[in-house]
Amino acid sequence: MILAREAIELLGQMARILWFEGTKHGLRDREWMALRFLSRANRFSRTPSALASYVGTTRGTASFIIGELERLGYLERQRSATDKRSVTLSVTQQGKKFLVRDPISVLLEPIAVLDDEAKIRFRDTLRHVLDQADAAEQRHHTDVCKRCIFLREDRTATDGKPGAAEFSCRLFRAPIAEAEIDLLCTSFEHHRQ
Numbered sequence: 001m002i003l004a005r006e007a008i009e010l011l012g013q014m015a016r017i018l019w020f021e022g023t024k025h026g027l028r029d030r031e032w033m034a035l036r037f038l039s040r041a042n043r044f045s046r047t048p049s050a051l052a053s054y055v056g057t058t059r060g061t062a063s064f065i066i067g068e069l070e071r072l073g074y075l076e077r078q079r080s081a082t083d084k085r086s087v088t089l090s091v092t093q094q095g096k097k098f099l100v101r102d103p104i105s106v107l108l109e110p111i112a113v114l115d116d117e118a119k120i121r122f123r124d125t126l127r128h129v130l131d132q133a134d135a136a137e138q139r140h141h142t143d144v145c146k147r148c149i150f151l152r153e154d155r156t157a158t159d160g161k162p163g164a165a166e167f168s169c170r171l172f173r174a175p176i177a178e179a180e181i182d183l184l185c186t187s188f189e190h191h192r193q
């Protein structure tokens, strides 16, 4: 148990790099979190309500964060052609360039130099901990589409050979492009044993 406690203490200290007082490069910690998330989120999660759920805040606070990021030119919103009340948020080119200054780089760089096996083990350990915590607290965390219980993969055989994979989401009843399966989704649910 002592090793587990040590690991959690270290995680807590890492969290201080993510959550800080004041601003870094002009953004507060929640604004950084929002910009980082929106640069990695799929189209279903690039909405004000999904952002509020990810950041763990109210819709009002999420609107304020969106407004700030828009004012700085890092974010833009598009209204849906079919439903004018529905809005999709996108990180602008300027926002993508600004992300190189993300304060989490000090955590990313030491992880990036590990060999692939160590990186995969590190990532999978964190996932395992989150999955178990979700099960204990009956909640779910945001994760990549390719691990989601709702993702369906079809391969249509042609001439007896398996065809290219086609993906769809059973929750949103919509096709998913292959490039989207590595993106984050706040409606993600993992397979429970």
Ligand code: SF4
Binding pocket: 042, 044, 143, 144, 145, 146, 148, 149, 150, 151, 152, 168, 169, 170, 171, 172, 185, 186, 187, 188, 189
């Ligand atoms: S399959 Fe899951 S993660 Fe992917 S879009 Fe649907 S709900 Fe989101």
